[in-house]
Amino acid sequence: MILGVSITKSCNWRGIxxxxxxxxxxxxxxxxxxxxxxxxxxxxxxxxxxxxxxxVKGQAWGPADGTxxxxxMLLQKPLTGFGALVTGAKTAQELTAVVSWDTGRVNTRGGxxxxxxxxxxxxxxxxxxxxxxxxxxxxxxxxxxxxxxxxSVKNAVGINRATLCDKxxxxxxxxxxxxxxxxxHTRQFRR
Numbered sequence: 001m002i003l004g005v006s007i008t009k010s011c012n013w014r015g016i017x018x019x020x021x022x023x024x025x026x027x028x029x030x031x032x033x034x035x036x037x038x039x040x041x042x043x044x045x046x047x048x049x050x051x052x053x054x055x056v057k058g059q060a061w062g063p064a065d066g067t068x069x070x071x072x073m074l075l076q077k078p079l080t081g082f083g084a085l086v087t088g089a090k091t092a093q094e095l096t097a098v099v100s101w102d103t104g105r106v107n108t109r110g111g112x113x114x115x116x117x118x119x120x121x122x123x124x125x126x127x128x129x130x131x132x133x134x135x136x137x138x139x140x141x142x143x144x145x146x147x148x149x150x151x152s153v154k155n156a157v158g159i160n161r162a163t164l165c166d167k168x169x170x171x172x173x174x175x176x177x178x179x180x181x182x183x184x185h186t187r188q189f190r191r
Contacts, residue, residue: 001027001028001030001062001063002025002026002027002028002062002063002064002165002167002169003025003026003027003028003032003034003037003060003061003062003063003064003074003162004023004024004025004060004061004062004064004071004167005023005024005025005026005034005037005038005041005058005059005060005156006021006022006023006024006058006059006060007021007022007024007038007041007042007045007055007057007058007079008020008021008055008056008057008058008059008079009021009045009049009053009054009055009056009120010053010054010056011052011053011054011093011120011122012052012093013093013094013189018093018189019056020120020189022045022117022118022119024041024117024153024156024164025064025164025165025166025167025169026156026162026163026164026165027162027163027165027169027171028062028157028161028162029161029162031161032157032161032162034060034062034074034075035060035075035077036156036157036161036162037060037156037157037162038058038059038060038075038077040152040153040156040157040162041058041153041156042055042058042079043152044149044152044153044156045083045119045149045153046081046083046084047083047084047145047148047149047152048083048085048097048119048121048145048146048149049082049083049084049085049119049121049122049123050082050083050085050086050088050090050091050121050122050123050124051082051083051084051085051086051122051123052082052083052090052122052123053082053083053120053121053122053123054081054082055079055080055081055082055083056078056079057076057077057078057079058075058076058077058079059073059075059076059077060073060074060075061073061074062074064167064169083121083122083123085121085122085123085124085125086123087125088123088124088125088126088127088132089123089124089126089127089128089129089131089132090122090123090132091121091122091123091124091132091133091134091184092133092134092186093120093122093189094120094186094187094188094189095120095121095132095133095134095184095185095186096118096119096120096121096184096185096186096187097118097119097121097138097146097180097181097184098116098117098118098119098180098181098185099116099117099119099146099147099149099150099178099179099180100114100115100116100117100150100178100179100180100181101114101115101150101154101164101172101176101177101178101179102114102172102173102176102179103115103166103170103172103173104172104173104176105170115164115166115172117150117153118185118187119146119149120187120189124142124184125141125142125145126139126142131184132184133184134183134184134185134186136183137182137183138180138182138183138184143180143182146178146180147177147178147179147180149178150177150178150179150180151177151178153178154172154176154178
């Protein structure tokens with residue numbers, strides 16, 4: 001079954017508590033529970049988010065690749081706590097790290113199609129102001145932290161139990177590592 005998972009987080013931005021979320025889709029086995037998948041994603045996400053980003057709620061629904069009538073909310077649970085990064089430079093809340101996976105497919109113009117996730121990390125593990133502002137490229141050690149997050153999310157519960165896919169259920173090619181764009185990017189909160 002294709003399981004949809006949303007992890008909602010919040011941060012204080014311009015004096016207002018802004019909520020944002022990443023939505024993931026996983027191809028799961030019968031014995032995998034929604035709670036296991038949510039916990040796996042939250043554990044991976046916590047490692048790259050700053051202590052100024054609060055985890056609010058986790059939701060799982062499925063089958064995400066079925067019709068709207070077939071899809072059911074399977075689990076909604078409140079989350080507690082903040083990101084794990086407590087040192088380093090704070091980033092503007094609209095700056096995101098972009099983690100992507102090659103889907104192995106091409107578009108009609110021959111360009112590669114990537115599955116991308118945008119992480120409003122809130123804090124970055126460096127004291128370099130230009131990196132935290134998105135003006136210079138991410139150092140290799142920080143890129144590796146985001147790649148580690150991406151590879152952890154790819155198998156949120158363990159190999160062959162819940163693997164990342166697109167929302168139509170198409171699996172990523174085997175051994176597709178997560179990659180990270182070299183700079184932080186601006187991605188506005190939706191209003």
